[in-house]
Amino acid sequence: MVIGGGIVGLAVAWELSKRGQDVTVLEKEVRWAAHQTGHNSNVVHAGLYYKPGSFKARMSVAGNRSIVDFARQYGVPVEVCGKLVVATEAAELPALATLAERAEANGVPAKQVSPAEAREYEPEVACVGALRVESTGIIDYEAVCATLVRLLDEADADLRLNTAALGIRPGRHGGVEVATATEVLRADALVNCAGLQSDRVAELAGLTPSARIVPFRGEYYELKPERRHLVRGLIYPVPDPTLPFLGVHLTRMLDGSVHAGPNAVLALRREGYRWADVSPKDLADVARFPGAWRLAKKYAFPTGLEEVRRSFSKKRFAASLARLVPAVTEHDIVRHGSGVRAQALRPDGSLVDDFLIETARDQVHVLNAPSPAATSALEIARHIADEVSV
Structure with a gap:
C-alpha cells in the first residue's frame, strides 16, 4: 500500500x-x-x-x-x-568553479563558458562567467x-x-x-x-x-507575453551552498511562458499557498519544534527577512531577476502562483540536504x-x- x-x-x-x-x-x-x-x-x-x-x-x-x-x-x-548557471559578480566565480567540479564528479555534461559565450545562449544575460549544463x-x-x-x-x-x-x-x-x-x-x-x-x-x-517537515512557500511571477523574448531557456544564479534553495531563476516553459522565482518564505500552513492560508495547528507544530527556532536563529536575519520583503515587493523581486537579465523590470512581471516545499529539518536546526x-x-x-x-x-x-x- x-x-x-x-x-x-x-x-x-x-x-x-x-x-x-x-x-x-x-x-x-x-x-x-x-x-x-x-x-x-x-x-x-x-x-x-x-x-x-x-x-x-x-x-x-x-x-x-x-x-x-x-x-x-x-x-x-x-x-x-539545457540551462545556464551564471555568476553575476567576481566573488561568485569560485563557487561556479566548484559547481563545475561537482558536475564532473557526478557525470553531468557541463562546461564553463565566458560571458560572450553565455550570451550566445542567452543574449540578454549579464554575467562574469557561466556554466552551461546540457542535460537540464x-x-x-x-x-x-x-x-x-x-x-x-x-x-x-x-x-x-x-x-x-x-x-x-x-x-x-x-x-x-x-x-x-x-x-x-x-x-x-x-x-x-x-x-x-x-x-x-x-x-x-x-x-x-x-x-520534521517545515513548509516553505515559493512564490512565482511570470514575464508578460511581450517580454518573453528576454529569456530563451533556463537561467539560474550561483546558489548559496548553505541553503537548500537554488535562488530566484528564470525558466522558459513548454508553452513558451517564462516563469520567474521562487523566493522562499515560511508557509503558515502545511499546504498554504498564500499568506492568508493559516493553520494554528501547523504553526503550533513549528513553534514547538526546537529545530525551527535554531534554524530561525541562523537564517532569519538577513536572509529570511529579505525573502519576506521580496514576497511583498514586486520591485525587489524584479531586482533579483535583473541581476541575471538586466532588461527585466517590475513592469515586465505578473504574479503567477506558488508552491510549498516539504523541507525536512532535524532537531538541531540543520536542514536535511x-x-x-x-x-x-x-x-x-x-x-x-x-x-x-x-x-x-x-x-x-x-x-x-x-x-x-x-
Whole structure:
C-alpha cells in the first residue's frame, strides 16, 4: 500500500505493480499530484548541485535519463534544452568553479563558458562567467502523473482519491492495517510518500521520525507575453551552498511562458499557498519544534527577512531577476502562483540536504523528497521497491 498520490507515490506504485505486486494507493485529496508535484517548476534537473555519492546526486543523474525516456515512450511533453548557471559578480566565480567540479564528479555534461559565450545562449544575460549544463530539461510532471495513473489503472491497481489514512498499526499476522473513514485496509507492506504530511504519517504508524517537515512557500511571477523574448531557456544564479534553495531563476516553459522565482518564505500552513492560508495547528507544530527556532536563529536575519520583503515587493523581486537579465523590470512581471516545499529539518536546526528514507518492519517512509525528487521519481521508486522486497 502506498500513501500519497504525487509523482513519487505513483512511481513507487507503478514500480511495485511491474514487479507483480497488487497495489493500493491512498490520496487524501480529490485529484492526483495536488501539492508539490502539481506546483512544481517542471524542470528536469541534471544532478549538478548535489554532493557526489549522495542519494540526490545518484538518483537525479539517473533520473534525468529515465524520466525523459519515460516521457518520450508515453508521449508526455518534454524538451531537453539545457540551462545556464551564471555568476553575476567576481566573488561568485569560485563557487561556479566548484559547481563545475561537482558536475564532473557526478557525470553531468557541463562546461564553463565566458560571458560572450553565455550570451550566445542567452543574449540578454549579464554575467562574469557561466556554466552551461546540457542535460537540464523541462517537462509536464502532472502529465507524467496522469500517465502513471493510466498505467496503474490498466494494471488493476486499487486507486483511491479522497481517502485519508486515519490510523496505522501492525497487522495481527504481519503486514499493516490502515484505517480510513470507511474501512480498515490490510497490506503486506506500507510505503509512505505523503510529502508535506510524511512525518505525521510516520508518527501515525508508530515511528519517531528523525526529522520534521517545515513548509516553505515559493512564490512565482511570470514575464508578460511581450517580454518573453528576454529569456530563451533556463537561467539560474550561483546558489548559496548553505541553503537548500537554488535562488530566484528564470525558466522558459513548454508553452513558451517564462516563469520567474521562487523566493522562499515560511508557509503558515502545511499546504498554504498564500499568506492568508493559516493553520494554528501547523504553526503550533513549528513553534514547538526546537529545530525551527535554531534554524530561525541562523537564517532569519538577513536572509529570511529579505525573502519576506521580496514576497511583498514586486520591485525587489524584479531586482533579483535583473541581476541575471538586466532588461527585466517590475513592469515586465505578473504574479503567477506558488508552491510549498516539504523541507525536512532535524532537531538541531540543520536542514536535511539529501533524500531521507527510513524503514520499520513492513514499512518504508520517505521523509525528505523535495527537488529533485520529481526528476528522480522513477529511481526513488526502484530503490523503495527493492527495500519493500527485502
